[in-house]
Amino acid sequence: MAKFTLQVNGQARTADVAPETPLLWVLRDNLDLVGTKFGCGVGQCRACTVHIGGQPVQACMTPVSSIGRKAVTTIEGLSANGTHPLQKAWCELDVAQCGYCQAGQLMTAAALLAENAKPSDEDIDNAMAGNICRCGTYLRIRAGIHRAAELTATGIATKKETAQ
Amino acid sequence: MNPYEAPSLTEFPTLDRRDFLRLTSFVGGGLVLGSFLKISGTAHAAEIAKTAPSGDFTPNAYVRLGLDGSITLICPRPDSGQGVKTSLPMILAEDLEVSWQSVTVQMADLNAVYGSQTAGGSTSTPTFYLLLRQLGTTARVMLIDAAAQTWGVPAAECFAEAASVHHKASKKSLPYRDLVAKAATLPVPDAKQAVLKDPKDFKLLGQRIGGVDNQKIVTGQNLFGLDFKLPGLVYAVFEKCPVFGGKVVSANLDRIKTLPGVKDAFIIDGTKDLRGLMPGVAILADSTWAAFSARRQLKVTWDEGAFANDSWDGFTKQAQDLAAKGTGNVVRKDGDVDAAFASAAKVVESAYSYPFISHANLEPQNCTASVTADRAEIWAPTQNPGAGADIVAKVLNIPKENITVHILRAGGGFGRRLSADFVIEAAAIAQKAGVPVKLVWSREDDLRHDHFRPGGFHFLKGSVDAAGKISGFRNHSVFFAGGLGADEFPSRFIPNHLGLSSVLPNNVPMGPWRAPGSCVFSFVYQSFIDELAHAAGRDPVEIRLELLGDKGMVPGTGERGTPYNAARMKAVVKLVAEKAGWGKKLPRGQGMGIAFHFSHRGYIAQVAEVTVSKSGDLKVDRVVCVSDVGSQIVNLSGAENQVEGSIVDGLSAAWRQELNIERGRIVESNLAEYQLIRMPDAPKKIECHFLKSDNPPTGLGEPVLPPLAPAVANAIFAATGKRIRQLPFAKTDLSWS
Ligand code: FES
C-alpha cells in the first residue's frame, strides 16, 4: 500500500492503495466518484473513460501510480453543474437508454470536441469507435455530438453579439 | 424458467383501500426505508397513520401529493433502460393533470401491492396502461371533489388543469397543494368506474419526454446497482466452476486469506439449481481491486461433473444425426407435406443454425446484500425483484416478510436480470460473512456464467406449387431446451405443414434473451420464406402478403395458443414497403430485404438496405421499421429509443456474437473475443414509424428486434446472391464478383 495524491476534478484527493490499482477502482471505491463505470476491465468497452491531462484514457488500464500530478477529469468534473454542451445535448435528445455507457461516451466525445469543434459523421465514428453502447444508442450519440457542437458554436456567436 | 418463454402478462390484483394500506409498506407513508424494518402483512391502517406525515394525499400506491405541494409518482417496475421509470409515471401525470416538470418519480421497492414487478416480456405497458390511467383519474376526481366541497359548488362545474382545480363560472381556482388535506379525508372511488378523458385531449402522452434519470446519468451521480454503497461494506468476488454444474473440491483458501486487503475467503456449497446458487469460492476484500487481485492467486480443484466433454461441434453433430434420422416430437401436423412436396413445382431444403450468445449487459452482474440468520435486505440492479426475494427465502430459509428488496437502476437488462443468481450469491456470501457485501462479477464471469440465449438448429424443407404459392413446409427444430411451439409462424398459414422438435441433452444454463425464441426464429423462418420466394421467382413482399392471406384474425392452437392478427401484419408490411421505396432498382452489391414478426403483442415489419463490397464488407445503410403496438404511444422518445436500440441490438447479435463451447465451458472470455457492435457498424439511418391501430397499447422492449436479422440477411442475398443460413453473419464469406 502507498499513499497517492491525485489532482481529480481540480481537487487534491488522496488514496492509500496498492500502486498497481487501476484508477477506475480508486475513483469508485476510494474517492466515491462512481460516475466512471466498469464494463470490461481490459480496455475494450471504454465505459471507464476519463481525461488525464486532457486526453481520454481508459481508467481500468491506468495504474494509479502512473498518473503523478497530471490533472484527472471524470464525468463528475466535466462541468460545474451538468451544463457542458454535451450534457445539455444528451438531455435534449434523450440519448441514454440504460445510461451505463454514457459517462464514457461523454468523456470521449468531450475530448473529440476539444480538438475538433465541428466534427463530421466520419470524425465522430472514428473517435467513438472504442466506446461500446450495449443498448445501441449510437445514432443518438452521433446526433448529440453534432448538437453539442452546434450549441457551442451558437453560444460563442451569442457571446460575440453581446460583446459588440 | 423456459428460455423460450418471457414472463407472461398477469392479471393485475384488485386491491381495495384497506388492502392497500395493509400492503403498502409506507410507499405513501413517508417512512424511512432502508433499514431492516419491514411491515408485515398484518399491520393495520391505524399503525400506518401513526407514522405517516399527517395529511398527505395517497389515494393509491402510485400517487402521493404532499401538503408542501410535492407530487411524487411511484414507478412499480425496474428500469434497465427500457424506459418505464419515465413512461409509467407519465400515464399517471396525464390523468392527474399535473405538468411533467412538477413531478418527482420514485422507484418502488418490492411490494405485493404492485402485483408482479417483473420487467420482462414487454408486459409493463399492457399491464399498467389502463390501471394507471384509472388511478390517475381517480386521484384527480377526488381533488376536484375537495375543491367543489370547499366552494360549495357541484363537482361537475369544476375541472383540473396544471395541478389546480378551477370553477368555470366563478373563475375560482385552488392549487392541489391547498386541496391535499381535504382530499385525503374523502372516500376513494372505485377506479374501475373512472371516466377517462378522451385521448385526443392528451397533453403529455405521445410527446417526446426525456428519461427521468438523464441528468443523473450525464453527471455521473450514484445511480446504478454497482454504484451503491453501505457503511461497513466489503467487496466480494465469487469463482464458479468453468464447466457448467461443476462443484468445488478444494481451494487454497489459507493462502488467499493472507493476501493484501483480503478479509475472508470461503467455499459456498451451493445447490443443484443451474440458474440459482451454484457452488463456488467467495473472496471478500476491502476493495474491488483487492478482491480481483486476490482472485488471480486462487487455485481451485473442481469436480467438473458429467458434462465436461460437451462442445459446440459435438452438439452440431448430434443435431445433424437427429435430422438425418428425422425423428422428433410432432408438434404440428397440417395436411400432408409429403404429398405437397411430391406435387411441387420447386422444393427447397436448407439447414439453419445459431449459436449460444450472452446478454452482455454493460454493467456486469452485481448485488449488495445485508443478511442475518432470518432477515435480508437486498439492493439489486434487477428486472425481477420478486425472483430475488423468492430465491433468498428458499435457499437461505428466511421468512418472506423479512426480506426487503430495493430496486436499483440496471445497466442493461435484455432478460439477463430476470434471473436472480447474482442476488442469491450476494445474499449467501453476506449471510456467511456476517457483514454487508457487494458482490461484483468480472466481465469474464458475466460472459461465462450467463444464462445464455440458447443456440439451435432448424432443418427445413419447403415447396411452392405450379402457381408459385407456398404449398408445404417441414420444420425439424433441434433445441437445447423447451420445444418448438405449435403456433410459430409460418405455422397456421401453410396448408401442409409438419413441425418436429428435438432437444439435445446438455447442462448449459439458459434464460430469456430479448424476445426469447422470436429473436432467432424470425431469422430462420423469414430467411427461408425468402428462399421460397426466390425459388418461385416471386417478389418477397408479394409472397408474404399472399401467405398472410385474407383470414384476418387467426386463432391460436389449444388453450394457451396466441391468436395472430394477419390483417395487422399485412398493414405493417404494406406500409414498410411503401416507406422504404420497395422495388426500386439497385446496383449489384446493394440490396433491400424485408422481414416481419409478431411477438409480445406487437406487429412489426422492417426493410433493411445494405451495401456489400466485392471483398465482402457489409454496411447497413438504412433500416425502415413500421410497428403496430396499439392505439397510443406513451413516450414517443422512449418508444423511438427502443426501436432504434432493438435494431442496433438485433444487428449486433446477428453480425458477430457467438459463444463457443469446448470441454463443457465457454471459450470466449471478454469483449475482445465477444464482439458487440460499435458505432461505425451501426445502421447509418433508422426510420421509425408507428402505425396506430384500434388496439390497447402494448410494449416495445422486445418485438422490434426479431425481424432485423432476417431483413438484413435477405438484403445481403439481394445484394450478393449469398444466402446466410448460420448466425453470426460473420461466419459467411460475403465477397462477390
Ligand atoms: S472498463 Fe475500461 S475499457 Fe472497459
Ligand code: FES
Ligand atoms: S445506454 Fe445502455 S449501454 Fe449505452
